[in-house]
Amino acid sequence: MTQHSHAHDDAHGKASLGPLLCWAVVFADIGSSIYYVPGILYSNVGGLAGFFVLLTMIIFVLLTLKYAEVSSRFPEGGGVVSVAAQGIHTWVGALGGMFILVSYFLTSAISCLSAIQYLSVVFPSLLPYALFITIGVLVLLGILNWIGISESAKVSLIAALVAFGGDLVVLFIVFTHISFQDAWQLFMGAFQQKGLTTTSLLVGFAGAFLAFSGLESISQLSPVMKAPRKKVISIALLLVVLTIGITSPLLTTLSTLLQPEAAGNEVLSTQLISLLGGHWGSTIVQQGVAISASLILIFAGNTAIIGAYHVFLALSRMDFLPAIILQRNRLRNTPHFSIALAAGIPILVLLIANGQINMLGDMYAFGLLGAFSITCLGLDIIRFREWRAARQHPEFARKHKLLKLAATMKITPQEAEAKLAAEVAKTPAALRKVRVFLAHWWKRLDFVLGVITTLLVLLAWTIGLFSKPLGTIFGGAVVLLGGGIAIINYMRQGSTLVLPTPLIARAPGSVIAVLGNEAHNQQVIDSALRKASSAQPVVFLYLSSQTLKRSPRPFEIFDPYLEDPKAKEAFSQAEKSARREGVPRQFVYQLATPEKLAHIWRFIRPLEIVLPESLMDEAKEINPDRLRYELTPGGKVAHLIKRW
Template identity: 55%
Template sequence: MQESVTQAATTDQSQEHQPGRGRLGPLLCWAVVFADIGTSVYYTPGILYVTVGKLAGFFVLLTTFVFILLTLKYAEVSARFPQGGGVVSVAAHALNPWFGALGGMFILVDYFLTAALSCLSGIFYFSVVFPVLGPNALWITIAVLTLLGILNWIGITESATVSLIGALIAFVSDLAILVTVFSHISLAEALHLFASMFAGNAVTPVKLLVGFGGAFLAFSGLESISQLSPVMKTPRKKVAGLALLLVVVTIGLTSPLLTTFSTLLQPQEATDPLKNSQLVSLLAGHWGNIWLQSEVAISASALLVFASNTAIIGAYHVFMALSRMEFLPSFVLKRNRLRGTPHYSIALATGVPIVVLLLVHGQLDLLGDMYAFGLLGAFSLTCLGLDVVRWRERHAARNRAAALAELRESQQNGHVSREAELALTAESGLALNGHHGPQSSRQSTHGEIVESSERSYEGWRGLWYTIDFYLGVVTTFLVTLAWSINLVAKPLATAFGGSVALLGMGVAFYNYRSHRLMGRLPVPVTTIEDHLHGSILAVLTANNPHNEDVIRTALQSADGRPVVFLYVGEPRVARTPRLFEVVDPYLEDEQAKELFGKAESQARRAKISTRRYVYRPYEPGTIARVWQIVHPHDTIVPADEVPRIEDINPDRISYEISPGGGMQVAHMVKRW
């Protein structure tokens, strides 16, 4: 690379690691998540009461324990996928790009219904103060959604500071309601109230399953923490963990109790079609006064509309990410000349919720039922993807442990075998990529899954990782169970969510097929968890006119062996991303995507069964770190790049003219 590029990368690195520069700490991350998930308590009691009656509070409390397990997984997702995207990134990297597209459809269903449900619920709460709005809530909601779409077209941006103010007001209001209720009833009366939930309500296996599945509505919004990864301070796992700890405490203190009191202390209101959607505010008025009731109604209404806007922003960013992944048409990315905003994406993110509201005639309980498909589908796919990543890490770690055991045995016997040398080299690779090296892959921002070398599975730490792994598997089972229950128990949700997902996947397949017919194959970046012995590493660099010569040489030299295509992109441009933006350099690098597409097309013709595509923005030592992970037999680079490649120690270097006589390429051969 040229000296100017190196200087730019160094500057970028220094800016990237400057603490607190325009990024969110635990408190602001909590605020953004609570401003989303904290609104669920305003509509969950009424919707859940329609399904399970007085047991609504019990099921929210029961599901809280699974919610806590979910937060552990989402904290890790936020750290592993710093580019954001949540379920889209997890599923695409861990399973398959098509699962990433499916995850995108699930989260879009979730966002569509969040926008519709939150906005409609916000108007219902506002009608507590202005009752004249109640009969016209549907049309007012449509007008508000249209206004939010226009504001996003103009260029309104989410503000974590505004979220903090709203979240604090909502949390203090929730606490004020609970303090007011407890000031009127004794602890004995409260315990008797909880016991009365089960009076005349036998918890049958069917009711237990249906209630468990439905109560996840109380925790919708948790997925937003993974969308904040690009704007988090580092270390991300610590920030996300502290933020979610605050979420667990604040939601755990408020949601189960407010659901219980709202439904048990107001049985008449809970059965009234209109008041059923205003239960928390009415609870404040019944046990407090009109001022508390009005304050809760106004703050709830504002926060719900704010959550609706957040869903619109999240939806159009997912649209754009799926388009950059080439699953959706490119027009989705187009920006208007006047404001520079993605008007087609915004129109879709706003228009679909409006259509949904019209289809269900503004019935809040139907929207709540429909919510389950996308929410639990996204939860399930995220959990499964993370389990797959963890399993791969454990498998790779066991292989390394076996190699290191061989090394120790060889050392004790006074000689070092070829296998032991391999283990020793692998260990040096760990130093480069693990916690003890200067370049920790946890700090990368290109979206690569954390390498297995970052974890030690020995001792107490290894015991915790084992427990954490199996807790994660249990979490996946419970969430998938809840989703499966809802698929059967809520056919409307299944019909709507399934239709949207199928339509979206149909568009994705058509778009993919169109690109293929035009000779361009959409290729996702892949990850390397372990060595690929005997492989070919083809190094491609930005703006290099000889990249295609490297591709042809690598494929001709492969002879059936695995080929890893490494594209070293331009240095990252230091900037603070917007909230909910998916920041993946590869998705924005058209040259890299086009080159990988050509490589994939030629690799298929050459019948190369194992091929990987790795993308890394340039920084010093980039090629060497990938080289250490892959352990290739042959590294192929343009001949003029050899002097600029650092920290690679091949056994020999040979040169040849590339197929077709295009240029001279170098083979850097290593016998590991």
Template identity: 55%
Template sequence: MAQESVTQNTHTIVQNQEDEHSSGKNLLGPLLCWAVVFADIGTSVYYTPGILYQTVQGLAGFFVFLTMSVFILLALKYAEVTHRFPQGGGVVTVAAQAINPWFGALGGMFILVDYFLTAAISSLSGILYFSVVFPAIGGVTIPLFITIGVLILLGILNWVGISESAKVSLIGAIIAFVSDIAILVTVFTHLSLPEFFGLIGKMFTSHNLTPFSLLAGFAGSFLAFSGLESISQLSPVMKKPHKKVAGIALTLVVLTVGITSPLLTMLSTLLLPSAAQNATQSAQIISLLAGKWGGQVLQTEVAISASALLVFASNTAIIGAYHVFIALSRMGFLPEFILQRNKLRGTPHLSIALATGIPIAVLLLVWGNINILGDMYAFGLLGAFSLTCLGLDIVRLRDLKRARALKQAASTQRETQEKETHKAVEVHDLMKSNVQPATTAVDKHSNEMGGLGGQVNETYEATRLWFKINLGLGILTTVLVIVAWSTNLVTKPLATAFGGGVTVIGMGLAYYNHNRQQKEGRVPVPVVVTRLQGTYPKTTLAILTPHNPHNGAVIRAAINNASADTPLLFLYLAGKRPRPSAPRMMEIIDPYLDDQEAKDTFSKAEALAIKAKVPNRTYIYLQEEPELATQIWQSIHPRDTLVAIENDSQFKDINPDRVRYELTPEGKVAHLLKRW
């Protein structure tokens, strides 16, 4: 095999998987990604000042400024999540792949709590802003029932299948940002610089900061940055390279949010303290700030644009929630009926009904009290942030460990080659032969075997200084977010009760459904790897292919030959599986979860492995053709490769040292043995 194709084989395998869904699709660039995220996170400023004022009063702006630093660190981590986990899913995918699927289910419950409250609080806040223009719909009861009507309408629109458009998000985001800037310009044209600094001093003169109040304010102000998680849901519809696109988009998010949110929070709560104290006006405070010096025109424009954008954010939360329901069902944690689609429109009506009905129930439960909704918000948001950060730290640490191991192995390999070369030179000199020492042959053999040098080049970045700095900052971010979450668990008992209750019910249902599937003979596989990374030396590799009646023979032979000190690796080469339609916004794309035959095959392997008490087993699912088995074999470096003898023509280019045949009741299996 040509050296170039071998050294690039891992890149080819991974890139083919990533390009599967991208060709011919309308993907989102940095500007549209910014629009979707800002249309979500940018709405938080409309209700955060009033809610935060109830607990920290005039220090609301200070705490939003303080938390802004952690928000920047979080944005760095979420930018990395988008390219490490291109299938989307955010905390569900990160936690499932970095830790285990049960943590993925836990992350799903956290983000569902966040989505339920986002849908409720955003839609209610939108109606309250609209009441600035039409005071007749003010009060509590009328806005509550209008909000319920809006949520029902959004549910119907999703049932019909009207998808959310990034271009509509762009229009809304631009209008919102321009409106925010217009408010700031208007305020600063009427507020001198000494007066502005006087407001800053006023924050601290009227309020004493204690360690407890500092922690409570820091934890509570994360509400101002809810919506950041939506960037990780855009990976399947994001242009490549994900790292660059997400980096630019989140830089724009940090700049636009950083310019508007802290200043608007500070100015609104300090210039309009009476409005911040009023239950109704606190939910309209940004519009009232616009009207203070901007007059009725700016106040009305901000009220209408805020109302529209908040309802739009509520719809985004509904879409995110029902996609998480679908993902958890496909993972085997929620009942399969959640996946049902109606025959008329082809949309997942039961998932949509849950994503719409639960926020309505929450609104009725608190009877439209937006401050109570704000208090309930902290659990799911910070729980999802914490689990995502922890999962990414684990992935980074694994990369660092792998990179160090590969560098050490490469160093050992070079030393061995140098010794062999030196010995060949000595023999050549001793014999005074005209034959040249075989230095080139040794190096060529190393490269042709997919040697460690090529793998080190791919993971060497993990040993560089910037990676280590990034790792340290990431761990610091995780600690700060967990501290904020832990603080809210104590200071916001209502959030803990609601979020914890939903999580316990959801995890209980997941446990019940998991056990039910096991009793029915469907054993869920703990972790399925969908990207090759690094080598798997001294493993037993069992290659499985679609529509192959001899997969059972390969599985049984692999398990029969398994031992405690030999890792067992099941590789399913699924071939290309084109999607029936383009991925939609907030959708979680995982080819394995859509491949029922692969899931059944792995389930059989897992059941037999559990019965045989095989301790060390790994499952890899790749959307590659069986013809690429040779390249994958050279990337993995297995000691024993098992293939069905009826399909051995697909693996004729594998170059084992020895071949052993095994006859099983389900067919004949070839063992391709190799000493690397």
């Protein structure tokens, strides 16, 4: 069943990002971490920094599998906000939004500060004024976003390729001067100098996740990906894993073990990759790496600002934050209040930390690992629900999968079924059995690996809560403040927040209440609730007539429902009435087309459909056993009854 988030690609505008451009945007975020993580990790775990990055790399690979699925499932974007709201609860989605905001704030602060520190390799006179210049850079990025100039994926591709090329040049130069055997002995020597205890193992494991901050970027690119999204996501994340796997563990290990004095120095530890290239290569390499590092770090800082202000906008559209955040200026039509917060809070963080990058690193884990944890947990819950529904209703699950395939391939369900049948007919029976067997066991293995990933990320987050008290205090304060504002705003509005969910199981005996005609919605709601039983839910289906003409932007949570105030008001009415009557309910949002209602009717197999007479055109593909009209003060309400 096509859910509310699967809006037509036409409505979303022309998708533009293929695998390479998606890789560029994500690598420009994750790949920038290598320039500041070695020094921050060295201050905590010494020469074992590279070991812990390599250890956490295993969890990073498992995380990419989960984020690939999140990106595919939620083409409207949103990442942790969407998956937590749908998988756990709407308010948990808001909590996830607060966590990712904490991560974005610190990403902006650390990235821009590191950019200036690397640039001081070329221009040493900048170093004493690094904090003030960083604040100026953040102000400039805020102004550029206010004007409406944000980085394009093509520019990110240039920055990512230059940075990745610089990383490879440094590795090549180092390994032409030392052998792998020497590097191995150096690495083993680190273990002898600092033995691993349980405490140091746990602290290092939790701290090394900082090296992989930015993975969430892939889920924010879904609205602007080319079709089929699943293929684009798979290739892009494979490239991310390969490029990060080649560079991050090796550069962390070499930059700290070959330069222990610099790694322990407050200033030089912020320039380790550039110094590594200069020590084993030349001044040209050192300055080239410094410039490319500055470039990609500023890109990462701007990406965080863009991501943060779009999360602010989404939380405001979900009625968690005041509507003033949605206001746009008349001159540039950009959300100036949201951008001001996204750029201003990192400036405040820098001032609080007095530009101390190790302190900023200690503050980082709370938001990053909190967002990872909620995303993983929400996805596990969604997977489990679908697995249980598939066991109870296998035919529904098959058709649900067929519709998803049709939406991905941009064809009708009938064409998708014919295409699938043709492919099956061409495949030998023995090969089909092998494929079914492998698919069955891969699903089980994928679910188990997903649960293990969730537990490991939760463990890392829990460790960080105690080992990084400063991060817990800062992140907790931001989340509590944001949560308090959300609660006050929610209570002040007096509305009931409802987010639609996909249909994952049949509900025979239920009632579908079709909403969309503002004048008759309450009559339809009341009539459907009178017909409902306590055993089966009322499925409130909103058929929207809105048309979305603009194209989505990168990092925008582009959900048609969040931009449809009439739908939100109708669902709020339905939720209040259903809660008062104690009737179980489900909410589905669709852009109105005649076949949508018929598809939902066939899949759910409800006892009846209740809708206003004015929406009967949407039901022309339905063949009920009986049609009955009910006269209400607001007009006629139709009941389409079917005995399955």
